[in-house]
Amino acid sequence: MAKTALITGVTGQDGSYLSEFLLAKGYEVHGIIRRSSVDYRERIAHLEGTPHFHLHYADMSDSMSLVKLVGKVMPDEIYNLAAQSHVQVSFDAPEFTADVDAVGVLRILEAVRTNHLEKTCKIYQASTSELYGKVEEVPQSETTPFHPYSPYAVAKLYGFWIIKEYREAYNMFCCSGILFNHESERRGETFVTRKITLAAARIAQGKQKCLYLGNLDSLRDWGYAKDYVECMWLILQHKTPEDFVIATGVQHSVREFATLAFHHAGIELRWEGEGINEKGIVASINPALAQAEGLKVGDVVVAVSPDFYRPTDVVNLLGDPSKAKRELGWNPQTTSFEQLVELMVAHDMKKVAADDAAAEIRKVNLAEYLEKGVDK
Numbered sequence: 001m002a003k004t005a006l007i008t009g010v011t012g013q014d015g016s017y018l019s020e021f022l023l024a025k026g027y028e029v030h031g032i033i034r035r036s037s038v039d040y041r042e043r044i045a046h047l048e049g050t051p052h053f054h055l056h057y058a059d060m061s062d063s064m065s066l067v068k069l070v071g072k073v074m075p076d077e078i079y080n081l082a083a084q085s086h087v088q089v090s091f092d093a094p095e096f097t098a099d100v101d102a103v104g105v106l107r108i109l110e111a112v113r114t115n116h117l118e119k120t121c122k123i124y125q126a127s128t129s130e131l132y133g134k135v136e137e138v139p140q141s142e143t144t145p146f147h148p149y150s151p152y153a154v155a156k157l158y159g160f161w162i163i164k165e166y167r168e169a170y171n172m173f174c175c176s177g178i179l180f181n182h183e184s185e186r187r188g189e190t191f192v193t194r195k196i197t198l199a200a201a202r203i204a205q206g207k208q209k210c211l212y213l214g215n216l217d218s219l220r221d222w223g224y225a226k227d228y229v230e231c232m233w234l235i236l237q238h239k240t241p242e243d244f245v246i247a248t249g250v251q252h253s254v255r256e257f258a259t260l261a262f263h264h265a266g267i268e269l270r271w272e273g274e275g276i277n278e279k280g281i282v283a284s285i286n287p288a289l290a291q292a293e294g295l296k297v298g299d300v301v302v303a304v305s306p307d308f309y310r311p312t313d314v315v316n317l318l319g320d321p322s323k324a325k326r327e328l329g330w331n332p333q334t335t336s337f338e339q340l341v342e343l344m345v346a347h348d349m350k351k352v353a354a355d356d357a358a359a360e361i362r363k364v365n366l367a368e369y370l371e372k373g374v375d376k
């Protein structure tokens, strides 16, 4: 019998890759979506209408919608990925973040219990390296003490502990994957990696002059999202319910990410100045890749803006994936940092060029419409 999975956060970066992964394994996949006035289903558009993929309206802030849906779908596995996942936004919307990222986890657990599925339904909770926050040791492992350092991390800490509590109190198979940053060509455009790869592509193609960033010294352990969703599944197939750190074990700064991304877009950067005055300056140009008219050596293409500084920033994340390697047989180095940056930039170079072509077509259509009065 095919297993049934319910994914919250199915429209997000991880939800889209996890859906593809589970469908390929023969699962019946159900996902939760919310109503929006604009189309936000780009990442799963290719799956919609396929036989084993089903979407349902519900919301992490609406208990009844979750109870009804869990009762209807009767999942064997729940992957709770839904969250207000942007750390900086959590400082502006802390209450909403707590409701979705903390109490939302409790609502899922209670929806399972209300439907008497606690003995049969396994639950994966999307936990995070942000729990280590103001880090107390480097690298961080399953035994490193937590020190959350944003409203997002504090909400996720509740999620981590309530999962552990239900595991111990009700003997439920529920676990947290403590995932370090993972990125992809589907990453939200306001997270630092995607913001950089899109800007590098736009600058190389003459569509943007300068990229403004916050803390360039921040260190992250960046992996590839497609590799990480496999681990979510492996955690639920493990013989016992346990929590796992998922990371590559390799660390780079935001500055290093930007340098490599611009390199793949045909622009070599040199850095000058410090702190708020630091700048990324064009040192040389590869004309086969960067064809922006007027772009020249000496131009400032990266600058620092205090708008992107956070009240408290997590600056030293490096994961120790030994347990996942040993007990799940997962390979943390499937995609290297260098490959990750290269694939993201290659994608965005094409995307920026295609967006431009689409805008050109719209302009021509508009001109024809205005001229001929024909609606295209």
Ligand code: NAP
Residues within 6 Å of the ligand: 008, 009, 010, 011, 012, 013, 014, 015, 032, 033, 034, 036, 040, 058, 059, 060, 061, 080, 081, 082, 083, 084, 085, 086, 100, 126, 127, 128, 129, 178, 179, 180, 181, 182, 183, 188
């Ligand atoms: P993402 O792209 O921001 O996706 C978040 C998903 O949550 C979206 O599908 C979003 O739906 C949904 N969502 C938000 N609020 C909701 C609500 N009230 N009700 C129902 N759905 C709601 O995030 P991601 O990068 O895929 O991350 C997936 C999960 O892993 C998140 O919980 C995140 O906190 C956690 N995590 C991520 C990373 C990482 O580096 N990516 C690392 C550690 C942990 P809409 O499309 O409708 O907004």
Ligand code: GDD
Residues within 6 Å of the ligand: 085, 086, 087, 088, 127, 128, 129, 130, 179, 180, 181, 182, 190, 191, 192, 193, 195, 212, 213, 214, 215, 216, 218, 219, 220, 254, 308, 309, 310, 313, 314, 315, 317
């Ligand atoms: N977003 C953003 N924008 N971050 C910037 C910028 C900028 O312009 N400039 C510097 N940064 C720094 C941030 O201060 C942070 O230290 C680092 O880059 C990474 O920021 P994000 O890419 O926004 O990710 P994050 O680490 O805060 O959070 C992501 O990873 C967590 C796991 O550690 C999110 O995916 C979270 O949901 C996830 O839990």
